Amino acid sequence: MAGIGWRVHGDGREVRPGAVVAPGERLSWPRTTGIGLQHVVAMFGSTILVPAITGFPAATTLFFSAVGTVLFLLVTGNRLPSYLGSSFAFIAPISAATATGGQAVAAGGILLTGVLLALVGAVVHLAGSRWIDALMPPVVTGTIVALIGLNLAPTAWGTCQPDGSCSGFRAAPVTALVTLGAIVLATVLFRGMLGRLAILVGVVVGYACALLRGEVGFERVRSAAWVGLPDFTAPSFDVGVLGLFLPVVFVLIAENVGHVKSVAAMTDTDMDPLTGRALLADGLATTLAGAGGGSGTTTYAENIGVMAATKVYSTAAYWVAAAAALLLSFSPKFSALVESVPAGVLGGAATLLYGMIGVLGARIWVQNRVDFSDPVNLTTAAVALVVGIANFTWVPSEGLEFQGIALGTAAAVGLFHLMRAVARRRGTSQEAASPASVPGGSELDGR
Structure with a gap:
């Protein structure tokens, strides 16, 4: 599809058995609007949870989320939902950056x-994505x-600050337990959309x-206006914390490539040519969000x-979702309500969320059948994980500090x-870490 526009799928009222509504198609506008609003509900819990945890303005983050979605649809030629x-x-x-230099410094890291x-x-679009697979x-x-x-x-556990304020589980263990318990129960009790919104359900219960x-406390909620512009923050840069943000690039690459492949598999369409555009x-x-004080x-x-x-x-449903999110971002009262979520919740x-991120890493290993009997794979993961989890810190000079995530990456x-x-040069790339690690003495795949 060369531009913005959609063919009506079938009669526009339903999806035929065994068929899918392709990115270049749409149902009737009332049905498309309803599905677009479902997308808003689906992304809502996680999208506002990030500013709630980091202290960024929720309305600002939602604003750049909506604008970013429109930008994504335009750059990908309206072909990738x-x-x-x-x-x-x-x-x-x-x-970490906020604790060191405030939200402006964090915004600078996001922009970078x-x-x-x-x-x-841009490089992937021009040269292909094979080099990403080789590097990572x-x-x-x-x-x-x-x-x-x-x-x-x-x-997640939380630390108490000198002023006596606490964050995380430590602040209010009863509320935290109720929240976590509600998420766990919602995950297994409900089906369909409600089951996928288990985190949002848990937050509401908490x-x-x-x-x-x-x-x-509702003081800020009561004083906030119903309608108004989001709060924008100009970025500033601190070399000492920029290293913390560089590893995130690798994660975003993995997430975007995974998204392209997932949509391609579900629609039976070759989406690989859009990988570079999706990353761009x-x-x-994310650059735009950092320039205005929103989360990446x-x-x-x-x-x-x-x-x-x-x-x-x-993709028509995503234009609807972006429009709905944009409207929500122009409510300071909504932002204040998000900021009122207490630390225990x-x-x-x-x-759960942090643990899920960790397990998603393991899922990548499983899905790609990473062979940990290969000592290269085993050592790579073992050392990097401990460096990251223990939050190793290196201060090469005053004002410059690299911590666990950067060093682990x-x-x-x-x-x-x-x-x-070295293993290839020495001819040892197929050696197992130990005889017991190779079930039945099977050959290694060399990953």
Whole structure:
């Protein structure tokens, strides 16, 4: 499809059995609007949870999420359905940067991440994506994703500040337990959309619990206006924290490539030529968000779930979703309501979310059949994970500091390629880590 426009699928009222509504098609506008609003609900819980945890303005993040989605649809030629929501991979670097230099410094890191991702997208579009697979094989990608999630684990528990304020599980363990319990139960009790919105359900239940326990303050909500512009923050740059954001580029690459392949598989369409455009679009959207004080964006698995359930892959639904999110972003009262979510609720939800990020890394290993009997793979993952989880810190000079996520990412990429090069030169690339690690003495696949 060369431009913006959609053919009506069938009679526009339903999806034929065994068929899908392709990106260039749509149902009737009332049905398309309804599906678009489902996409808003699907992305909503996770997208607003990031600013709730990091302290970024929710309305600003939602604004750049909507604008980023429109930009994504335009750059990909309206051929790749996707909603760009807040990326959890930014939580750790944003938290560290905010503690060091405030939200402006964190915005600078987000902007730099977006620029780098956009450059990667441009290179992929011109040269193809094979070099990404060579630089970041599944063992490296999975390790980076896993260490980002597990590095956040102490944040879920929470730390008390000198002023006596606390965040996370420690702040209100009862509320946190109720929130986490509600998420767990919603996951297995409900089917369809409600089951996929288990995190949002848990947050709502936890918020109600916090209300009953007197842990919620509504002063800012009452004083906020119903309609108004989001709060924008100009970025600033601190070399000491920029290293925290660089590993996020690897995660965003993995998420975008995974999204393209998922949509291609579900629609039985070759989407590989759009990979570079998708990376470029997300990079530009993240750059724009950083320039105005919003959180970085990424493609959303939650919306993949909506498409899989409805069999509707129409990009028209995403234009509707972007318009709805944009309208919500112009309500300061809504932003204040999000900011009123107490620490106990956030700690309960974060306990699951951070763990899920870690497990997603392991999922990459499993899906790609990474062979951990190969000592190169085993050592790469083992060293990088400990560096990231233990939050190793290196201060090469005053004002310049690299912490667990940055160092763990460097270890994963550097160790893998160094060890692989030496192993190939020495002819030891097929050696098992130990005889017991090779079931039945099967041959290794060399990954």
